[in-house]
Amino acid sequence: MLVLEKNALSEEIESLVNQFGKERSALLQILQAIQRKHKHISDFAQQEVARMMEIHPVEVNSVVSFYSFLCTQPKGRNIVRLCQTISCDMAGKEKVEETVQRELGIKFGQTTKDKRITLEFTNCLGMCDQGPAMLVNEKVYTKLDPETAINILNEIK
Amino acid sequence: MELEKIKKKMRSGPVLFSEYKLGEGVKKALQLGRENILFELKDSGLKGRGGAGFPTATKWMLSGASLSDKKFIVCNADEGEPGTFKDRVLLLEYPELVFEGMIIGGYTIGAKEGILYLRGEYEYILKSLEDFLEMLRKDKLLGNNILGNENFSFNITIRLGSGAYVCGEETALIESLEGYRGEPRNRPPYPVNTGYLGHPTVVNNVETLASVPHIILKGGEWFKKHGTDKSTGSKLFSVSGDCDKPGVYELPWGTSIAELLKVVEAKNTKAVQVGGASGICLPKSQFNRVLGYEDAATGGSIIVFNESRNMLKVLKNFMEFFVEESCGQCTPCRIGNIKLLEAIEKIENNDFTFSYINNLKELGRTMQLASKCGLGQSSPNSFISILENFKDEIFGLNGKGKNNG
Amino acid sequence: MVKRENERIPVSQQAHVVDKPKDLTNIGGTVSVQINEKKITVPLGTTILEACQLNQIHIPTLCHHPDLCIAGVCRVCVVEVEKMRTLQTACSFPIMSPIKIKTSTEMVRKARRHIIDLLLSEHYGECYSCFRNGNCELQNLAKEYGVDNYTFGHVQSPRYEVDNSSAAVVRDMNKCVLCKRCVRTCIDFQEVGVLEAIDRGHDTHVGTFLDKPLADVVCINCGQCINRCPTAALRANDPSDEIWTAIDDPKKHVVIQTAPSPRAAIGEEFGQEPGKSFTGELNTALRRIGFDRVFDTNFTADLTIMEEGTELLTRLKKALVDKDQSVKLPQFTSCSPGWVKYIEHFYPEYLDYLSTAKSPQQMFGALIKTFYAKEENIDPADIVTVALMPCAAKKFECNRPEMYDSGFKDVDYGLTTREMAKMIREAGIYLPEMPKSQFDDPFGDASGAGLIFGATGGVMEAALRTAYELITGREVPFENLIIEPCRGFEGVKQASVKLENCVEQYKFLEGVELKFVVAHGTANAKIVMEMLKNGELNDVHFVEVMACPGGCLGGGGQPIPTSAEIRKKRAEAIYEEEATLPIRKSHENTHVTYLYEKFLTDGPCGKLSHKLLHTHYVKRGKYIS
Known part of the structure; x- marks a missing residue:
C-alpha cells in the first residue's frame, strides 16, 4: 500500500472513530463502515482501528473473523450472496448456483478477474417465502430463476 | 425488490394485524402509568415470541425493579432462524407497532434509550426505519418529553449486525452491541440485571414488542381471548x-x-x-x-x-447451517454439531452402524443440556427428530437414489 | 493498589460481572444451599465450584484457572441445579438463592463424558508422544472418566501447522482444547494482547493477528500462556537435545548457571510440595548429568546491582548536580527480558528510561566466555553456556543479536525449570534424594541480595541495601535488612527511604527522599508506564518491573500448575533461604570485588563493563507488518 493511500485510510478511520466514538461498543459500526466502503478491512486498517481505539490488533482481527459480512481480504466491487438455507434450496437455489457460476466463470467463494463480482453463499436471508433469494451488496432479490439471476448480475457494474 | 408493493399489501389478523392508529398505544400507556401497564401485560400472558417463551411482564418487572439509573430496551431484530421472516414484515409494514412497543417498554422499566439490533441481511430496511424514527420524533412520540410528558424522554437508535445467526441469542446480541464477537455470556447474571454495558437491559423480540401497543390499547383481557390458556394471543x-x-x-x-x-x-x-x-x-x-x-x-x-423431499438432505442442510453458525466457544456446540453432520454424511455413504447413530442421539441430548446457549441446546433437535420420525425413509431407502429433493 | 484509568472490562470477564460485594460478611449476605445430600451456608455470590471446593466435593474443570476470570466454555464442570431446564456450569454459576445442586447424577456424568469424548476426538496426537504426558489436564479428565475408546473418533491428521517461529514459545493448535486460558492470560492477565479466538464455529481457533507466526507479532515471550495451558498446545522451545549433544561431546566445556527461582520450584516437578528450595541437591544433580561447572546466577545478580546501582547514582548526579535535563529518571530495571520486549513494543519512546545493564543471565554469559575462559585457560569457542531459568523469554534474550559481546554467543541455551527437570529425570536422577553440594568457583559466592531477585521487589530490595549503604555509609534502616515495602504481591508498590547524613561522595543526595516503585506482570507494568506518561512518576527515582506475575518465581518456564498460592509459597522458600545466608548485600560479595580488581578494572559502568555487561535496545513498536 502506498504511503498516500495509508494516510488517506488513517484519516478516514480517524473520522469514523470521531463519529462513532472510541468506546469498544463502537467497534462493529466502525468496521462495518470500512467494510462498506473498501469491501474488506485490510491488516493496516485493522491496526489503525486498534491503535485509535486503544485495543489490541488481534482483538479487531478476532471480531472481523467472527462476522460473515466482514473480511480481511479484498473482494470484488459487488458482493453477491446467494442464500443456501433450506427454503431457498428447495425453491431451486442449486440451478441458480450452477448457472451463475458458469456465466461468471468462477466458483462460489471466488471473485471475477475484473473484480466486479464476488460470489458467496449466505445463510437464511429471511426471504424464505420468495426463494431463491440473493443479496447484491445490501439489496435483496427474490424469486430468482437462472435467467433473472443472470440478468441482475449483468446489470451491476 | 418491490418494497413499496410489499408495504401496501393489506394484511388482516386477530391481534397484530388488527386495526391500529399510530401513536395510540403510547398515548394510552402514558395515561395508564407503569403499574397498570405491567398489570395489563401480566394479565395478557404475553410470552417472548422469539421462541423461548419467557413471560414479558416478568422480564419488564425484573428490570423495572432495578435501581440502576441507566437501563436499556433492546429490540432483537436479528431474525436469522431459517424459515423465519415475520420480523421483516413487521419492520417493513408495521414499524409503528415495534417502535411503540419499545417506547412503552422504555417508559415502563425506566429506560431512556432503546436500541434496535437489525441483522445485517436486512440493511435494505434500515433507511425506511430511520425515516420512520424521524417521523416519530416530529410527532413527539420519540425524543425529549414524549407527548409533553416531562418525566419521560426516550430515544431509539438502530444498530446493524454483520452476519452472525448466534447474535439472535440475547447475550450474544449484547456482546455484539458492545463491539465483541457474538459469543453468548454465562447466565446468570441475566441481562435484566447486567446487560448492555453492565446496565439492566430488556431484550425483546420484534413480534413481542409489536404486540405490546395492542395489549395496552385493548387490554390484557382482550388479548388472552385469543389463543389457549398457556399460549395467549x-x-x-x-x-x-x-x-x-x-x-x-x-x-x-x-x-x-x-x-x-x-x-x-x-x-x-x-x-x-x-x-x-x-x-x-x-x-x-x-x-x-x-x-x-x-x-x-x-x-x-x-x-x-x-413427499418428494429427501429428509436426510434436509437434515444435512440444517446441520451445515449450525456448524457454520455456532459461535464456537463451547465444546458441545462447536464439536458436537460437526459430529452430527459427519454422521449424516456417513449415512449418505451407507457407512454407519446403528450403535454409532444411537451414540450421537445421546450426544445430541448432552448438547441440549450442556451447551452454553440456546443455539447448541436446540441444534440437535432436528437431528434427533428427523432420524426418529423418518427412520424408515432414511435407513430403509438410503442409497436407492430415488429421493432427490 | 493503583486504580487503572479507563479500566476495561476484559472480554472474557464480561460474562461474569456479578454484583458481588467485596466483603460479604458485612451485609450478612449468606445463603444456604444443598449440594448433593449436604446442606451448607456460603456467602452470596459464591460460585457452585467454590462452594464445592470448600466442601471437598470434586468438580472436574478445564477452562477454569484460579489466576483468570471465568469463561464457562469447556462445559466439563456442569452440574444439575434443581428447577433448571439445562445443566449449569459450576465455575460460572453464582449462588444467589437457596438452590439444590446435584454434582453426580447420570445426566451429569454422561454429559461430562461426552464433552471429554468430543475434546479427545479433535485432540491430535497420542499421550505417549507428548511432553505433557503425566501432567495434562485433558489426560487427567480422560482418566477420571474412564475413557477407554474414542467414542466419537479421533482426528488422524493435523489441522494446523505447528508454529515454532518463536525462540521461546511453540504453539501447536492441534492439541488445543479452546479453553481460551491463553487468551485470557495474554489479553486480560498480562495485557499483551497477542492471542485471541479467530474465526467462528468449528473453524474457531486461537490465533495471532492474521494468524501470523508468533515471532512476527508483539509477543513478549513471557510464556505465561504456557503455564496456563491445560494441554501441550503451548510449550517452550526446548533446547535439551542440543545440550545433551554438547554434554556428550568431550571437547566441549559445558557450564550451567542457575537462577534462584528454578531452585525454589523444581521440587514440584518431582512431586514435592511447593515452597521448598533444592539448591544444593540441584547442584549435585547437574554435575551428575555432566555439566562441567555449576555456577550461581546470583553472582551476576550482585554484579547487576553494582552496575545498575552505579548507573542510577550517575543519573542522579547528572540530574541533581549537573542539572542535565536529558537524563531520564526514574531508571527502570532491565533484568526481565519479557519486560524489555514489552517496553520495546509498547512504549518504544521510553527506552532511554531502561537501565542499560544486561540481565544477570547475559552478564554471566559474557563473563564466562571472557574472564572465566581466560582464568581457566579454555578456548571460549569450546565453552557451551547453559542458563537454567524460570523463564521462557530468556530463550529469546540469549538469541538477541546484541548478545554476542564476548565475541561468541554469550549464552548458548536458555533452559526452563521444566526442561531441566526432564533432563534430570532422563539421567535417572531423583532430585529430592541428592546430596547437597556447593556452586563452583570462581563465582562461588553470591549474596542473599542476588537470591531474592527471584521474587517481585527483590531487585529493588537488593539495590536499596547496596545503594543506601554506599550513599550513607550505614545499613538500610530496616530490621534484619528486610525491606518490607518491597515484599508482597500487590500489583504496584510504592515506597521511599530518606537519605540523611550522606558520605562525602554523595552529599548531593542529602535529604533526598529516594522513591521507588515495584510492579510485576505486564498488566501492572502498563499501569506504571501510563503513570510515567502522565507525569506521575516525576519524583520517582527507580522502578523495578518484572514481566511475570510474582516476579521470576512465577515465570513462564516454571513448573505447571501455577497459582497465586503456589507463587506465594515459592517466594517464602526464597526469602527463607536468603535469611540464612552469611552475605546479604551485593557489594559485600568478595568474588564481585575480586572481579572488579582483576578484570573489570575500571570499575562498575567502566569501559570494559560497558562493553560486556551493558547493552542497548530496539525500538520495535506495535505495528505488525
Whole structure:
C-alpha cells in the first residue's frame, strides 16, 4: 500500500472513530463502515482501528473473523450472496448456483478477474417465502430463476 | 425488490394485524402509568415470541425493579432462524407497532434509550426505519418529553449486525452491541440485571414488542381471548417450503398443524419443520399437534416438505447451517454439531452402524443440556427428530437414489 | 493498589460481572444451599465450584484457572441445579438463592463424558508422544472418566501447522482444547494482547493477528500462556537435545548457571510440595548429568546491582548536580527480558528510561566466555553456556543479536525449570534424594541480595541495601535488612527511604527522599508506564518491573500448575533461604570485588563493563507488518 493511500485510510478511520466514538461498543459500526466502503478491512486498517481505539490488533482481527459480512481480504466491487438455507434450496437455489457460476466463470467463494463480482453463499436471508433469494451488496432479490439471476448480475457494474 | 408493493399489501389478523392508529398505544400507556401497564401485560400472558417463551411482564418487572439509573430496551431484530421472516414484515409494514412497543417498554422499566439490533441481511430496511424514527420524533412520540410528558424522554437508535445467526441469542446480541464477537455470556447474571454495558437491559423480540401497543390499547383481557390458556394471543407464522401460499400468517395460538397446512394450501405434505432449523420435524402422524408453548413451540418458522423431499438432505442442510453458525466457544456446540453432520454424511455413504447413530442421539441430548446457549441446546433437535420420525425413509431407502429433493 | 484509568472490562470477564460485594460478611449476605445430600451456608455470590471446593466435593474443570476470570466454555464442570431446564456450569454459576445442586447424577456424568469424548476426538496426537504426558489436564479428565475408546473418533491428521517461529514459545493448535486460558492470560492477565479466538464455529481457533507466526507479532515471550495451558498446545522451545549433544561431546566445556527461582520450584516437578528450595541437591544433580561447572546466577545478580546501582547514582548526579535535563529518571530495571520486549513494543519512546545493564543471565554469559575462559585457560569457542531459568523469554534474550559481546554467543541455551527437570529425570536422577553440594568457583559466592531477585521487589530490595549503604555509609534502616515495602504481591508498590547524613561522595543526595516503585506482570507494568506518561512518576527515582506475575518465581518456564498460592509459597522458600545466608548485600560479595580488581578494572559502568555487561535496545513498536 502506498504511503498516500495509508494516510488517506488513517484519516478516514480517524473520522469514523470521531463519529462513532472510541468506546469498544463502537467497534462493529466502525468496521462495518470500512467494510462498506473498501469491501474488506485490510491488516493496516485493522491496526489503525486498534491503535485509535486503544485495543489490541488481534482483538479487531478476532471480531472481523467472527462476522460473515466482514473480511480481511479484498473482494470484488459487488458482493453477491446467494442464500443456501433450506427454503431457498428447495425453491431451486442449486440451478441458480450452477448457472451463475458458469456465466461468471468462477466458483462460489471466488471473485471475477475484473473484480466486479464476488460470489458467496449466505445463510437464511429471511426471504424464505420468495426463494431463491440473493443479496447484491445490501439489496435483496427474490424469486430468482437462472435467467433473472443472470440478468441482475449483468446489470451491476 | 418491490418494497413499496410489499408495504401496501393489506394484511388482516386477530391481534397484530388488527386495526391500529399510530401513536395510540403510547398515548394510552402514558395515561395508564407503569403499574397498570405491567398489570395489563401480566394479565395478557404475553410470552417472548422469539421462541423461548419467557413471560414479558416478568422480564419488564425484573428490570423495572432495578435501581440502576441507566437501563436499556433492546429490540432483537436479528431474525436469522431459517424459515423465519415475520420480523421483516413487521419492520417493513408495521414499524409503528415495534417502535411503540419499545417506547412503552422504555417508559415502563425506566429506560431512556432503546436500541434496535437489525441483522445485517436486512440493511435494505434500515433507511425506511430511520425515516420512520424521524417521523416519530416530529410527532413527539420519540425524543425529549414524549407527548409533553416531562418525566419521560426516550430515544431509539438502530444498530446493524454483520452476519452472525448466534447474535439472535440475547447475550450474544449484547456482546455484539458492545463491539465483541457474538459469543453468548454465562447466565446468570441475566441481562435484566447486567446487560448492555453492565446496565439492566430488556431484550425483546420484534413480534413481542409489536404486540405490546395492542395489549395496552385493548387490554390484557382482550388479548388472552385469543389463543389457549398457556399460549395467549396470536402468533405470526412464517410459512415456506412446499405450499401454494407461503408467507406470513397471523393465527391464534392453538391452531393445529393440519389447519395451518390447509390455510397455506399445502399438498402431499410429508413433514413439517416447526421452529426452523433449531426446531423439530413432525411427520404426518403428528399433524394434529397444536402450535403453542404447551405443545409444538415455535418462534414462528414453519417449513413444509412434500413427499418428494429427501429428509436426510434436509437434515444435512440444517446441520451445515449450525456448524457454520455456532459461535464456537463451547465444546458441545462447536464439536458436537460437526459430529452430527459427519454422521449424516456417513449415512449418505451407507457407512454407519446403528450403535454409532444411537451414540450421537445421546450426544445430541448432552448438547441440549450442556451447551452454553440456546443455539447448541436446540441444534440437535432436528437431528434427533428427523432420524426418529423418518427412520424408515432414511435407513430403509438410503442409497436407492430415488429421493432427490 | 493503583486504580487503572479507563479500566476495561476484559472480554472474557464480561460474562461474569456479578454484583458481588467485596466483603460479604458485612451485609450478612449468606445463603444456604444443598449440594448433593449436604446442606451448607456460603456467602452470596459464591460460585457452585467454590462452594464445592470448600466442601471437598470434586468438580472436574478445564477452562477454569484460579489466576483468570471465568469463561464457562469447556462445559466439563456442569452440574444439575434443581428447577433448571439445562445443566449449569459450576465455575460460572453464582449462588444467589437457596438452590439444590446435584454434582453426580447420570445426566451429569454422561454429559461430562461426552464433552471429554468430543475434546479427545479433535485432540491430535497420542499421550505417549507428548511432553505433557503425566501432567495434562485433558489426560487427567480422560482418566477420571474412564475413557477407554474414542467414542466419537479421533482426528488422524493435523489441522494446523505447528508454529515454532518463536525462540521461546511453540504453539501447536492441534492439541488445543479452546479453553481460551491463553487468551485470557495474554489479553486480560498480562495485557499483551497477542492471542485471541479467530474465526467462528468449528473453524474457531486461537490465533495471532492474521494468524501470523508468533515471532512476527508483539509477543513478549513471557510464556505465561504456557503455564496456563491445560494441554501441550503451548510449550517452550526446548533446547535439551542440543545440550545433551554438547554434554556428550568431550571437547566441549559445558557450564550451567542457575537462577534462584528454578531452585525454589523444581521440587514440584518431582512431586514435592511447593515452597521448598533444592539448591544444593540441584547442584549435585547437574554435575551428575555432566555439566562441567555449576555456577550461581546470583553472582551476576550482585554484579547487576553494582552496575545498575552505579548507573542510577550517575543519573542522579547528572540530574541533581549537573542539572542535565536529558537524563531520564526514574531508571527502570532491565533484568526481565519479557519486560524489555514489552517496553520495546509498547512504549518504544521510553527506552532511554531502561537501565542499560544486561540481565544477570547475559552478564554471566559474557563473563564466562571472557574472564572465566581466560582464568581457566579454555578456548571460549569450546565453552557451551547453559542458563537454567524460570523463564521462557530468556530463550529469546540469549538469541538477541546484541548478545554476542564476548565475541561468541554469550549464552548458548536458555533452559526452563521444566526442561531441566526432564533432563534430570532422563539421567535417572531423583532430585529430592541428592546430596547437597556447593556452586563452583570462581563465582562461588553470591549474596542473599542476588537470591531474592527471584521474587517481585527483590531487585529493588537488593539495590536499596547496596545503594543506601554506599550513599550513607550505614545499613538500610530496616530490621534484619528486610525491606518490607518491597515484599508482597500487590500489583504496584510504592515506597521511599530518606537519605540523611550522606558520605562525602554523595552529599548531593542529602535529604533526598529516594522513591521507588515495584510492579510485576505486564498488566501492572502498563499501569506504571501510563503513570510515567502522565507525569506521575516525576519524583520517582527507580522502578523495578518484572514481566511475570510474582516476579521470576512465577515465570513462564516454571513448573505447571501455577497459582497465586503456589507463587506465594515459592517466594517464602526464597526469602527463607536468603535469611540464612552469611552475605546479604551485593557489594559485600568478595568474588564481585575480586572481579572488579582483576578484570573489570575500571570499575562498575567502566569501559570494559560497558562493553560486556551493558547493552542497548530496539525500538520495535506495535505495528505488525
